[in-house]
Amino acid sequence: MSSSDVARQPNNGVRPLSLAGHVGFDSLPDQLVNKSICQGFCFNILCIGETGIGKSTLMDTLFNTNFENFESSHFEPQVKLRAQTYDLHESNVRLRLTVVNTVGFGDQMNKQESYQPVVDYIDKQFESYLQEELKIKRSLHNYHDSRVHACLYFISPSGHSLKSLDLVTMKKLDSKVNIIPVIAKADTISKSELHKFKIKIMSELVSNGVQIYQFPLDDETVAKVNTTMNGHLPFAVVGSTEEVCIGNKMVKARQYPWGVVQVENENHCDFVKLREMLICVNMEDLREQTHTRHYELYRRCKLEEMGFKDTGPECKPVSLQQTYEAKRQEFLVELQKREDEMRQMFVQRVKEKESELKEAERELQSRFEQLKRLHADEKAALEEKKRLLEDDQSSFSKRRAAAQLLQAQSFTANGKKDKDRKK
């Protein structure tokens, strides 16, 4: 929830009044701060850099502690992100810090899609917040903000220029997150080389249109130091959790045969500047920029994608209610259309199936008819045979009968003849 800048609001109808005594509302900032302290703060850092460039060491050094670190291999098939959350305390301030590291960045042979998992992660956190914000019953003041507030981009200390992977990645991220480029392992570059390197990097960023995070200049208390620091970008850092004895103090340093690189010595590297700017002076501004600029941009794009507009078809401002009603109507119409389509398709299928089945029936019927005819034919043939047989049989019996009759006749005739002779 962003509140307006009272100081910048046009004072139309607002009377300035003077107070006759101490009212006490000058405690308002304290009231606000006390509430924030009670709630606790949260900060999310994303570290992008090649494997082994010193991301985890720098985080350990920055926050003076030993985070759980995994040494990654160079053989990750694609870029992954690993996020870990820690609850830190300093004085009376509680900080919920989430450190997100890229794993396998810059190791693949084809790095064209390397930036995608990072973009996806950042968008996913924005989406999460947006979802919560759009809920009907929401609790934003309890919401654990996981949006990335600062992105430290680790540049290889080649001493020459930015790699194309660096430019491509930063270009994709500069409208989504506050990018703070740092030159890693700065103890491998000499001072003069470093100076040239920084200039080269900044000019390449400018010529490629990459917008990195600028320390804000609008607050007089810190404007001066921020301006100076802006001129030292990108910070050349060295990280170390090991301590070396210098004089009578134990300091964080890296011991070489030729000398000791002291992390907190501003002559040796810009670590202290980074810590000042990132944590002591501008942490709140980083959070604010993430919310009011990067998140708003994401939200605007997402809502426009979903079809929400601020003005209706006649360019009149549309209230929330109208927009929602319109969307609901659209949805219902769409639903109805799909329902009708499906119903039609279903009817079609039913018809087709029906005709199929009818066809099958007809076929069966014709087969039936065919067989019937076959049977009838055979039967007829059989009948014919039978008839023939009966004819033969009857003619035969007639013959036999006739023959028998003849015999009988001739018997009687012969008998008579014999009788006659005998006489």
Next chain:
Amino acid sequence: MFIFGPQQQMNLEGYVGFANLPNQVYRKSVKRGFEFTLMVVGESGLGKSTLINSLFLTDLYSPEYPGPSHRIKKTVQVEQSKVLIKEGGVQLLLTIVDTPGFGDEVDNSNCWQPVIDYIDSKFEDYLNAESRVNRRQMPDNRVQCCLYFIAPSGHGLKPLDIEFMKRLHEKVNIIPLIAKADTMTPEECQQFKKQIMKEIQEHKIRIYEFPETDDEEEMKMIRKIKDRLPLAVVGSNTIIEVNGKRVRGRQYPWGVAEVENAEHCDFNILRNMLIRTHMQDLKDVTNNVHYENYRSRKLAAVTYNGVDNNKNKGQLTKKKKMEQEMEQVFEMKVREKLQKLRDSEAELQRRHEQMKKNLEAQHKEIEEKRRQHEEEMASWEAQQRILEQQKLDASRTLEKNKKKKIF
């Protein structure tokens, strides 16, 4: 793709610097400036304008900008005035909303409606501003606190008081005040307060509650304040000299009622609580509770296809179920039909087989009969031939004999 580790508590050795965060927040908030909207409600003549002037030590209400009791129109109005005050580098844009005419009619039923409408319209404005695609500055005009003035009748709450508070306690932080407390003795005041709190509890009215804290000291203070609710206040626009001190007070023949004297009234408590310690909390409760209630009620009523599609999901699943059922019925019918066809086919086949068998049997029968007939015929014919032969032989013999006889 995203690997999340468990949260861990860590102890820091050495300086990191985020302990400076509160200062950063402080600076930014001062730069932004602050806003607060305070509503005062009560019948005319209860000293509302005087109290506001006393609270903020300024002439918010003056002859040029008269208070609500001087601006009564035909119907209850809700009007606002904005003033900008600065103190210790902190800017406060204060909006005072008052309600001239409230409770002054003969018939006061529904005189709270314009107040409710006003509060809701400010919520609506904020909701629309918050829901725009392009959000810029979102001016916050939501009413963050409502001072409700109770007339010092000494007996209890009036029906209007109860009605008003019941209708508004879920929309705004209500702080009930006993006005013109200098018309009651401390004992009367005590009695009156007890009665009011009793009635508030009876009617389940939720007035503004102080948040709990872990700090023992603060909690003690809060409990002391709670015992004195509702606060009995006195306001004054005039400064009087008492014992060499210049104080705000009301001069009576019998003495001076001092506004800022804790023994005379609870003004100090009110000022401390409203401005010095709990102003931020009033804003937070308005934002996190009252506004959210309004918003969720409003959005639930509109029923939309936004991100929360539970209702529409319900419809979709219902449709899907219907579809599935239709499919099932269809499948079943098709299966039945196919089964029938198969049965008919089988039946047909069976009958055909039977018929064939039948015919074959008949065929065999006929063949058999024919064979028999042929046999019979053949044997008879053979017989006949023998007979014929015999006859022939016989006749020949006869002929022979005949010939012999003739000699």
